[in-house]
Amino acid sequence: MGQIISASRIRIWQPAALMCIMVIIFLIYLQLTVPIRVMTPTLKSIIPVSRHLNRSKHSKDWFLSTCVNQDQLLSLENLPTVLGIWKQSQDEECKHVYEVFTGIFSVQYNPAKIIIPSSFESKVRNWLGRSEKVFQESKNQSVIFVYNEFTREQNAYNPIRGKRPLPIPEEPERLYVDRLAKNTASTCDFCQYEKFTAEEPFGRIISNYSATAANTFKLDTWHSLVLTRTHHPLNWTMVQFADLYNTAQKWFFRAHIENAEYKFPSLIWDLLPHAGASQIHPHLHVFLDRVRYQGAMENWRTAAREYAQKNKRDFFQDMIDLHAMLGLSVQYGKAIAFANLVPKKENEIVVISEEPNEDFSKLLYFVLRAFIDDMQLLCFSSGVAYPSLDSGKDEDRIPVFARLVTRGAVAEIRSDVSSLELFAATNANTDPFEVIRVIQKSVEKRSQMTK
DSSP states (O other), X not given: OOOOOOHHHHHHHHHXXXXXXXXXXHHHHHHHHSOOOOOXXXXXXXXXXXXXXXXXXXXXXXXIIIXXXXXXXXXXXXXXXXXXXHHTXXXXXXXXXXXXXXXXXXXXXXXXXXXXXXXXXXXXXHHTTTOHHHHXXXXXXXXXXXXXXXXXXXXXXOHHHHTSOOOXXXXXXXXXXXXXXXXXXXXXXXXXXXXXXXXXXXXXXXXXXXXXXXXSSOSSSSEEEEEESSOOSSOOOHHHXXXXXXXXXXXXXXXXXXXXXXXXXXXXXXXXXXXXXXXXXXXXXEEEESSSOOHHHHHHHHHXXXXXXXXXXXXXXXXXXXXXXXXXXXXXXXXXXXXXXXXXXXXXXXXXXXXXXXXXXXXXXXXXXXXXXXXXOOOEEEEEEOOOSOTTOGGGOOOEEEEEEEOOOTTOSSOSOOHHHHHXXXXXXXXXXXXXXXXXXXXXXXXXXXX
């Protein structure tokens, strides 16, 4: 039998029913007019990989005067001693930044003694430029291991290896590059890119000083080249450089429009064959990935996420602050460059900014021209990771950062990459404290020239 509901009960429930109907209508209105983002409240989503980058709080002068000793020499060789003094500081802020530093970096000092037979002395002395001081130091060597606990990168630094004189090439390197450029210009496919390179289904992006070409043998769905429209590998201006990187960003956005699932943009650039370039003509490789960044770039994003989850702090900001505090950085507007304590190869500089703005582009140019023009190191390799194009997912978003390294002599037959770098620890024979001094002067000089 059906249940009979009295009129009095209907009158009681009528206002409640009307209220429920009004709430439902209001929620439908919100759904239609206000975008609601539903996120599972996991630690990953609560703590983004990177928020906003700020200027470093602590200066080198503050660090030396407050945490260690004003006269303390800052060098990679002396870093274990500096850490020992720093650890004893009674200043609360010094204690805090010490914990931050040792939370990211592990520094290990290992003594390494050798005995040199008299029959071998002459050869070793020649290797060391006939310096008696360095020869005696070679008998009692020290190896400094610096390990990044979150990127899992490590560098083994032996000061003696960096004190060996570099051989003088038979032909000046710039003359060698000029000859190479001249001999390859007439047969260069990239100089006639419209005839001798492939293109993406959406076509090409062509600018005043650069153009794109699809990689003929791709490494991913979206993998192209961005070419300069001049052939010489060294003679590019700041305007041409900026145009090259602007074209790369246009390609990222165009590929993302074609397929929005692909959202992680990155690029790499090797200059000259000794650095791994397949062509003399300058060209970038650009990628847009669907699931993650490629290789070492993704390692840094993963490191930043793990660091945020463990410490509720921004990995990139702390990396900037620690390097700046040790005097290893230089600021240019909204961008900053620092000499990495755990370099991938010699002279590594990291350039970083919250977004790929003009300051980032200029600072990137300044550093690369410092390599080429001031340090006379013509070969380099570089990689840049850009923020995700899916701006709705903050936890995936990183700042733009570039890693730049030099690659040795242009005509050198021996490779500067071996099984050591491929399967063990990196051995970069340059001291970041010395590298940054050159970069700081170079940036100051070039920033004055651009005003």
